[in-house]
Amino acid sequence: MRVNTDLPLERAGEFLRRKMSTIGPLHDSLIRDLRTLTRDRVEIPAGRMVVGEEERCPQLYLIDSGWVFRSRGLASGRRQIVNFALPGDFLCSDSILFKASSFDLIARTGVTLFRIETPILADMFTHHPGLAAALAWAAAQEESVIAERVVSLGRRDSLEKLAHILCEIAARLEAIGRMTGDIIETPLNQEDFADILGISVIHVNRTFRKLSEDKIAEYRKGQIELLDRQRLAELSAFDPDYLHFGHPSGG
């Protein structure tokens, strides 16, 4: 994949900037803050937890590459994925406020993270306004995304759920320049979709088949082709407002 900046840190910063075009002028400050506060780069193999079980989530992370799930495993063996984080998303931003999270962070792919020194809350806004703004923006956006997930889980049927999440994934990948045409490249298998949408694997399969029969989308291992984005959006009444991206076309 082509990247127009050399340093990985600037690439991640660029992801942030593209998403947060509403915030705008803080971009330079953000890059500077990241440069100042980034400690090191961590590699985490696929399948591992980002922060261990009882290890208190101590650090702030910025994803450089890979997909990370925030999920909860229930006693009955069921699992629900609350959300997933992509390059340019923060992890553990609530570690500044809470000692521990009640959810698991799991690397779905191999993942590289920037570990960021977390300044005292007060210092953050005075000395690192760019980072502070980015964190606030990201937290608010994540909240909005989860709220939309609640709507999907509560009041959309399986076809609408699937169509909606495909639209969301496409929009989020586009926001970080990772959509090539109408192909979603993703590590999500059908079981992951099941645990995101709150339905069974079998039903995910059937629902993908319906999308395929109607020539709307085609599931393949490792990628999903969107054949008719118009109808995909209509099907789920997808309205990207909740993502709070600027106008990505505007650059």
Next chain:
Amino acid sequence: MRVNTDLPLERAGEFLRRKMSTIGPLHDSLIRDLRTLTRDRVEIPAGRMVVGEEERCPQLYLIDSGWVFRSRGLASGRRQIVNFALPGDFLCSDSILFKASSFDLIARTGVTLFRIETPILADMFTHHPGLAAALAWAAAQEESVIAERVVSLGRRDSLEKLAHILCEIAARLEAIGRMTGDIIETPLNQEDFADILGISVIHVNRTFRKLSEDKIAEYRKGQIELLDRQRLAELSAFDPDYLHFGHPSGG
């Protein structure tokens, strides 16, 4: 209801303090900030939107009394309540970052709000650290609550869902000193529960009946009596960690 402080503003501040016992020492600063920045007190009748349709959500609010829903109405007539806000909760805290929200705020009861002058983000942390911390805490906590809602909607059956939300409501009311014994006083009717839990009204009714048959909880108009909180928590594997309250017993 008996309140141990005279000024309404201090009562709302007290709600915040009780919840945010983890933050601790910022209490005095918070009250001072509220005193400085609170403009006026707004009354909103039951059923009305807190901020009108296209009116840009301009202000930060702190709930003094009443219940507020954050919800989304779908074209098909379905409705999903994403979360509900109680006295001591903020409204529109994301208005500092985003122009508009993609969700509706609706007063379920008559509601009184403190309208709070929103300082510039940067000023917030330097001049109003108490408010800043409270806002950050509240935003992170709300996010956690919604994440738990995702788990409920995705992977719990109707009985577990209902049991879980009853535990949550009880815990949240307790945190602001509004639980008297084992009685939940609430404006939620069965349709509201349906729209919170993502199931049909009829099924809410059936599920309440089951709780009643098993002598676990009793639904009555305007209040719900919890007969067996132990079993209610077991039924839904309720773990209050996600609420991030301190130890409420500790005062």
Next chain:
DNA sequence: CGTTTAATTGACATTATTCAACCCGGGTGG
């Protein structure tokens, strides 16, 4: 009283789950 709103109940339809089987491609070891 009559009217309204919410709660309740039963019969039935739909949706989704579970279970069980089978397929298919990519390793791996013989």
Next chain:
DNA sequence: CCACCCGGGTTGAATAATGTCAATTAAACG
């Protein structure tokens, strides 16, 4: 090269959960 296995994926049938429709009751209110 083949036999085998394994993780997904695919399919069908039986079952359970939940939704829809329609009608009834109960309480709340002027």
